[in-house]
Amino acid sequence: MPEPLSCAGSINSRGLRFSRAMVFAIEQINNSTELLPGIKLGYEIYDSCSSVSVAGDWTRCLNTGDKCSQSGMVMGVVGASGSTRSISMSHIIGPFNIPQVSYFATCACLSDKQQYPSFFRTIPSDQFQADALAKLVKHFGWTWIGAVRADSDYGNNGMASFLHAASKEGICVEYSESFYRTHPRSRIERVADVIRRSTAKVVVAFISTADMRILLEELSRKPSPPRQWIGSEAWVTDPDMLRFSFCAGAIGFGIEKSVIPGLRDFLLDLSPSKVADSPLLTMFWEEAFNCRLPVKDQTPDFD
Structure with a gap:
């Protein structure tokens, strides 16, 4: 039997910034009385580890609500960042008409609505x-x-x-x-x-x-x-x-950049206690600052 899938290697700081920007946007929406009044957005973030197999496993979990998703009521999927992973995910959730929006999958093939009817993206083909x-x-x-x-x-x-x-x-x-x-x-x-x-x-x-x-x-x-x-x-x-x-x-060529008010402060507002709540942020913190984060609410133990 093949070994269980697992992530290895250092954290992708670029991907982490993308996910944090999404969290910032969701919090802005939830705190606004004008954008989506009466509606609160929730989210769960999973690491595909740049692997088609891992992305497929997470997608199947989302689709069934088994183990991975607390509610099993997924209304949409954001991702994946890569084209091949997005294609594999679309094949799984597409038949159920679950909308999928990628921020970085650029393959022109994904513009084919016959094959990918519920796939959308915020980046050009x-x-x-x-x-x-x-x-x-x-x-x-x-x-x-x-x-x-x-x-x-x-x-x-x-x-x-x-x-x-x-x-x-x-x-x-x-x-x-x-x-x-x-x-x-x-x-x-x-x-x-x-x-x-x-x-x-x-x-x-x-x-x-x-x-x-x-x-x-x-x-x-x-x-x-x-x-x-x-x-x-x-x-x-x-x-x-x-x-x-x-x-x-x-x-x-690069994607046109824009200034998002408040995003920089949000990204930099990471106290040890906030980091300790997230395994992903903990990994980033320890790798970036060469330190070891102990139990939550304690001062970091710098090596």
């Missing part, structure tokens, strides 16, 4: 990004490029759209490689070697942050000729990528 990336590459006169993608719904669909748009712009592709974070290291090494040996100086990467980090770590093991990276929004706007100096100067 990758079709727009693929077309824009092709025009960006053409704008700088780069007509000989390499292409790398995540072997997932996000990467495969996004890169297919980009290559189609690039061909219309007269852009030639020396290679098109794919990999996924669970592939053997030999597969990732091969992709890294293709990039090192190629004559194309520009690399377009349609990859999620988790996969891109693995590729860049592999590339950092052995010096490589300078490359101009063109990135999809998933990784090119992630501050964590700045630690790879050879990736400096990467360009791509």
Whole structure:
């Protein structure tokens, strides 16, 4: 029998910020007498651990009310952040007409209402990004490029759209490689070697942050000729990528930002007692500040 599913590794601070922003919005709605008068919103937050299997398990729990959900009366689902996980969730809850709203799943395939009738999102389809990336590459006169993608719904669909748009712009592709974070290291090494040996100086990467980090770590093991990276929004706007100096100067498109009054104060208002109420926040606190949080309402024990 396979081992029980479990999360491993460090916490994704970007995902945590997304979830905290949602909590802030819900509290703003519940405290308002104008937005939804007479209605209170409740929520439960689950960690998919960037895993399709874990996301599927949580979704089945939500659907049945067994063990996971206290009421079993789920009116809607927010998430997941990734396209493949959102697709798997939609296949489970779609037949029950439970609305699903993702804030980060961008695969153009999810716009198909025949397959995903109850799926919605607050972020544009990758079709727009693929077309824009092709025009960006053409704008700088780069007509000989390499292409790398995540072997997932996000990467495969996004890169297919980009290559189609690039061909219309007269852009030639020396290679098109794919990999996924669970592939053997030999597969990732091969992709890294293709990039090192190629004559194309520009690399377009349609990859999620988790996969891109693995590729860049592999590339950092052995010096490589300078490359101009063109990135999809998933990784090119992630501050964590700045630690790879050879990736400096990467360009791509980002989602328009907005200033949300009160959000900054809400995110920073985390006392040890509030953190202790949440296992997720406790993990973040101990990882970020290199300390150990003891029993609630006690002063943190800094190592």
